[in-house]
Amino acid sequence: MATTPSTTALRREARRPVRRIPAPEAEPAAGEDATSIGEAREAAKGCRRCPLWHDATQTVFGEGPETADVIFVGEQPGDQEDLAGKPFVGPAGRIFDSILDDAEVDRRKVYVTNAVKHFKFEPRGKRRIHSKPNAGEIQACRWWLDKELDLIKPNLVVALGATAAQALLGRAVPVLKMRGAVIERDGLRVFITIHPSLILRIREPADKEAERERFLKDMRKVKELMGV
Numbered sequence: 001m002a003t004t005p006s007t008t009a010l011r012r013e014a015r016r017p018v019r020r021i022p023a024p025e026a027e028p029a030a031g032e033d034a035t036s037i038g039e040a041r042e043a044a045k046g047c048r049r050c051p052l053w054h055d056a057t058q059t060v061f062g063e064g065p066e067t068a069d070v071i072f073v074g075e076q077p078g079d080q081e082d083l084a085g086k087p088f089v090g091p092a093g094r095i096f097d098s099i100l101d102d103a104e105v106d107r108r109k110v111y112v113t114n115a116v117k118h119f120k121f122e123p124r125g126k127r128r129i130h131s132k133p134n135a136g137e138i139q140a141c142r143w144w145l146d147k148e149l150d151l152i153k154p155n156l157v158v159a160l161g162a163t164a165a166q167a168l169l170g171r172a173v174p175v176l177k178m179r180g181a182v183i184e185r186d187g188l189r190v191f192i193t194i195h196p197s198l199i200l201r202i203r204e205p206a207d208k209e210a211e212r213e214r215f216l217k218d219m220r221k222v223k224e225l226m227g228v
Helices: 007-015 037-044 079-084 091-102 135-152 162-169 197-201 205-226
Strands: 070-074 111-114 121-124 127-130 156-160 182-185 188-193
Touching (some): 037 135, 070 205, 079 127, 091 197, 111 135, 135 162, 156 205, 162 188, 197 205
Parallel strands (some): 070 156, 156 188
Antiparallel strands (some): 121 127, 182 188
């Protein structure tokens, strides 16, 4: 006899994010012929370069003008970014925007992306908890980051945190020790700083404000390096 799903089961199913990644597997070489960010973004929707696509809602590609002088690179999309399909729109993104405003850096004129384009997480009850990408996942997604760098050709790239720095420099970097430094690799200038999510994780108000001020100082230095 056929059974009818319980109300609880139906509600649980309704809470699951709607997958927006195309079902057919894309060729690993997808995107090689892209000559614009728009074409690369479209090709990345079917990316299968690592297994992270399987559980994510969708690919979260970079966003901003193709003529940007600076690219900000974070770690990976979070829960809200995965649902919205846009980078840096969650809690860390709001802090990022606020500090950019204070530093008089116009986000509309910069390009913002992540080292890894799919949300990696561990389910915990009703929540999806961020899980740090491993070296293989960072390396697999480096192809897309290289494509963004090649198409935009920025004067400066800002590594927001250790994962971004590793993706850009090809090695682990002690971010807190090298914070504020500019490292050149293959003609690329990379400015090292923290990821704004670090500010969120600080509980003591005085310490949180102090870290915010340090990040603001970093963003003011970025503005100087941009030459604007």
